[in-house]
Amino acid sequence: MPEWPDLSVVRRRLESALGGRRILRAAELRPLVLRLPVAGPLHRLVAGRVLAGVDLRGKFLGLTLDDGAQLVANPMLTGVFSLAPRRDASIRLELEGDLTLDYADAKRMGKVYYVPPGVSRDAAVPGYAGQGPNADLAGMDAAEFARRGRSRRCEVRNLLLDHAFVAGIGNAYADEILWAAHLHPKRPVRDLGPAEWEGLHAAVRDVLAEAEHLVEAELPPELGTKVRSHMRIRGRAGQPCPRCGARIVRRHLGYLETDFCPRCQPDPSDLFPVPEPGRGW
Numbered sequence: 293m294p295e296w297p298d299l300s301v302v303r304r305r306l307e308s309a310l311g312g313r314r315i316l317r318a319a320e321l322r323p324l325v326l327r328l329p330v331a332g333p334l335h336r337l338v339a340g341r342v343l344a345g346v347d348l349r350g351k352f353l354g355l356t357l358d359d360g361a362q363l364v365a366n367p368m369l370t371g372v373f374s375l376a377p378r379r380d381a382s383i384r385l386e387l388e389g390d391l392t393l394d395y396a397d398a399k400r401m402g403k404v405y406y407v408p409p410g411v412s413r414d415a416a417v418p419g420y421a422g423q424g425p426n427a428d429l430a431g432m433d434a435a436e437f438a439r440r441g442r443s444r445r446c447e448v449r450n451l452l453l454d455h456a457f458v459a460g461i462g463n464a465y466a467d468e469i470l471w472a473a474h475l476h477p478k479r480p481v482r483d484l485g486p487a488e489w490e491g492l493h494a495a496v497r498d499v500l501a502e503a504e505h506l507v508e509a510e511l512p513p514e515l516g517t518k519v520r521s522h523m524r525i526r527g528r529a530g531q532p533c534p535r536c537g538a539r540i541v542r543r544h545l546g547y548l549e550t551d552f553c554p555r556c557q558p559d560p561s562d563l564f565p566v567p568e569p570g571r572g573w
């Protein structure tokens with residue numbers, strides 16, 4: 293799933309490649325991804341418009357056109373943007389300068405919403421309203437972060453995944469952030485001390501900012517992929533922890549899974565049941 297660092301880099305690339313350019317043609321190449329609340333087709337609605345800006349809010353990437361209309365994408369698990377034409381594109385915009393923006397989504401789980409001029413995203417895009425601050429925590433200090441989090445009754449990993457608390461973090465970066473903060477994923481939020489809140493706030497900012505640099509360096513010019521090679525803990529179960537050398541473990545949390553270091557992120561109250569024999573944990 294694309295998360296804040298992935299989408300932040302894509303946002304910058306799209307803005308710099310396409311910002312200020314006119315859309316010449318638009319096509320819906322595969323059904324079920326585009327959501328049009330007004331009579332289409334997409335081409336009639338957007339052709340001739342200039343792409344005025346690209347923004348990121350949580351996991352929603354927004355394109356604003358010069359007539360005030362917006363295209364807002366929620367890529368969910370499988371949606372990808374590409375500046376090179378793709379055979380599996382669901383939506384294609386062709387812009388002046390011989391440029392193409394494709395949105396492809398093999399599983400068609402993500403959605404792209406056309407928001408007409410004068411209509412708010414909160415009203416038109418499911419899940420948009422009610423998002424907490426963006427995951428980069430711009431302008432939010434540790435005290436405010438802790439004040440908002442402390443009232444929740446949940447585990448710390450679920451707090452990071454709650455978009456009403458902070459918008460743009462998914463499973464991969466939640467694991468990276470908790471490792472950086474030395475916090476076990478199942479620690480109850482109400483048990484975190486002041487130093488732990490400060491550490492978590494710093495970890496969110498530092499892990500995501502560092503990841504943006506790494507993703508920027510590795511993402512190919514045509515986009516269309518997800519960079520995960522820099523992950524220290526996520527996807528590394530069975531390998532040594534890069535900080536202490538203990539073996540990284542993977543545990544299941546309902547239908548999700550989490551990777552963490554049992555030594556750096558100790559489990560103060562034995563929150564996980566004894567591993568099933570033979571599962572290699």
Ligand SMILES: [Zn+2]
Nearest residue numbers: 533536553556
């Ligand atoms: Zn460790």
